[in-house]
Amino acid sequence: MKFISTRGQVPPVSFSTAVAQGLAPDAGLYLPEALPNLKPFLQEWASLSYAELCEAFFALFATDIDRAELRGIVARSYTKFDHADIAPIQQLSDELFVLELFHGPTLAFKDFALQLLGNLYEAQITRTGKPISVLGATSGDTGAAAIHGLLGKVGVKTFILYPDGRVSPLQERQMTCTEASNVYPLAIKGSFDDAQAAMKTVFEDQDFAAEVGLSAVNSINLARILAQCVYYLSAFFRLPEAVREETTFVVPTGNFGNVLAGWMVQRMGVPIKGFRVATNQNDILHRLFQTGTYKLDAVSPSLAPSMDIQVASNFERFLYYAEDCNPEKVREIISTFKQTGKYVFDTFKSDGITSSRTDDEEIGAIIKRVHEQYGYVVDPHTACGFAGEFDGPQIILATAHPAKFPDTIVDSIQQNSTHPSLETLKQIEPVKYAVEPTPLAIKAFMRSH
Ligand SMILES: *Cc1c(COP(=O)(O)O)cnc(C)c1O
Numbered sequence: 001m002k003f004i005s006t007r008g009q010v011p012p013v014s015f016s017t018a019v020a021q022g023l024a025p026d027a028g029l030y031l032p033e034a035l036p037n038l039k040p041f042l043q044e045w046a047s048l049s050y051a052e053l054c055e056a057f058f059a060l061f062a063t064d065i066d067r068a069e070l071r072g073i074v075a076r077s078y079t080k081f082d083h084a085d086i087a088p089i090q091q092l093s094d095e096l097f098v099l100e101l102f103h104g105p106t107l108a109f110k111d112f113a114l115q116l117l118g119n120l121y122e123a124q125i126t127r128t129g130k131p132i133s134v135l136g137a138t139s140g141d142t143g144a145a146a147i148h149g150l151l152g153k154v155g156v157k158t159f160i161l162y163p164d165g166r167v168s169p170l171q172e173r174q175m176t177c178t179e180a181s182n183v184y185p186l187a188i189k190g191s192f193d194d195a196q197a198a199m200k201t202v203f204e205d206q207d208f209a210a211e212v213g214l215s216a217v218n219s220i221n222l223a224r225i226l227a228q229c230v231y232y233l234s235a236f237f238r239l240p241e242a243v244r245e246e247t248t249f250v251v252p253t254g255n256f257g258n259v260l261a262g263w264m265v266q267r268m269g270v271p272i273k274g275f276r277v278a279t280n281q282n283d284i285l286h287r288l289f290q291t292g293t294y295k296l297d298a299v300s301p302s303l304a305p306s307m308d309i310q311v312a313s314n315f316e317r318f319l320y321y322a323e324d325c326n327p328e329k330v331r332e333i334i335s336t337f338k339q340t341g342k343y344v345f346d347t348f349k350s351d352g353i354t355s356s357r358t359d360d361e362e363i364g365a366i367i368k369r370v371h372e373q374y375g376y377v378v379d380p381h382t383a384c385g386f387a388g389e390f391d392g393p394q395i396i397l398a399t400a401h402p403a404k405f406p407d408t409i410v411d412s413i414q415q416n417s418t419h420p421s422l423e424t425l426k427q428i429e430p431v432k433y434a435v436e437p438t439p440l441a442i443k444a445f446m447r448s449h
Pocket residue numbers: 108109110141142219252253254255256257258259306307381382399400
């Protein structure tokens with residue numbers, strides 16, 4: 001299996017190359033050159049454990065990695081989860097389910113991809129003997145999950161940019177209280193989009209990338225999308241058979257990475273009913289799905305900070321398929337959007353994906369209502385999934401553990417939500433570095449470390 005860029009200006013590459021590079025050299029995002037049909041495997045896969053399912057799925061893509069090695073990489077990646085099902089389902093009512101994706105080491109869904117990515121990197125460094133520098137930008141959870149995926153990996157240095165003061169104090173502690181010597185949390189003055197824009201420019205400097213062995217962990221890395229596909233499969237198999245093919249997956253969304261993974265699984269022939277994109281008040285995607293216009297707005301800090309994003313980088317992958325796999329059209333749309341902050345689609349092919357928007361006031365009300373109605377506590381990101389009226393069975397992806405956002409939870413239900421792993425962090429002295437959000441300053445910092 002080879003992987004192509006959404007912008008079509010580089011030759012196809014192997015799985016390992018796509019994972020090592022993160023962003024393609026033409027600034028596009030990697031995708032499989034053809035999506036496999038999963039239908040023939042569904043019966044056999046239905047009874048596999050999470051790790052077995054993950055291995056079977058990845059074997060279709062990571063064709064340049066030996067199967068036994070792949071098995072080891074996958075097995076190691078799901079040992080730090082605190083639930084035997086890895087991604088358990090809670091049933092709240094006849095037609096309402098929650099897919100709990102917060103049982104990993106940083107208590108957010110990004111652990112699913114980043115634990116695996118850390119082990120893929122380690123295997124690659126062992127194979128090539130070349131050290132790498134990982135650079136990422138985070139609105140909170142990615143950075144923490146990346147750092148924990150790469151902790152203690154020999155030959156890896158991890159640099160994570162995050163907007164100072166705009167991630168939750170506990171998210172910041174997960175990044176800055178690791179006591180690891182190969183981890184550099186970089187606090188920048190600005191928004192997540194500023195951090196991401198600076199990071200993208202650093203990746204476009206190919207000489208620098210080669211010099212430091214640059215690699216990405218943002219949701220643009222292909223391995224992350226594929227790792228996230230697995231819990232959609234696992235959830236599909238665990239839903240009661242009677243509603244399995246009638247259930248809509250509701251996905252709290254920022255960068256569009258999570259929902260893209262589910263949508264790709266559907267495109268690979270798994271009979272998932274459909275998806276709803278659930279945004280917070282940063283609603284560029286909601287507006288797009290409602291109006292067909294993709295228009296940039298200012299980022300407005302919210303109670304669900306990991307979704308405080310306007311430019312949804314993974315949207316480019318969806319666009320590639322929506323525009324009939326035409327990279328020229330993708331380049332035109334991205335370039336118009338970059339220059340004018342807006343793109344108006346003649347006909348936007350939403351492929352049945354619907355959307356909703358939840359502002360801060362509603363987030364608090366929803367946390368309260370869900371607690372009263374079902375005795376279940378949701379975090380502010382997951383709360384966005386509970387917006388509006390439900391039409392038929394729904395499974396809402398719970399993207400973070402509520403204990404990561406204690407202030408919002410106390411304000412909403414007058415009760416604490418705690419988790420032992422977070423209590424331990426409060427004993428450790430944080431280490432972070434202040435850096436300007438410019439490509440020059442970031443490169444200088446990385447060179448000197
Ligand atoms: C990252 C994150 C999201 C958004 O995921 P995307 O892949 O960016 O759409 C939602 N909730 C939480 C808790 C997150 O960490």
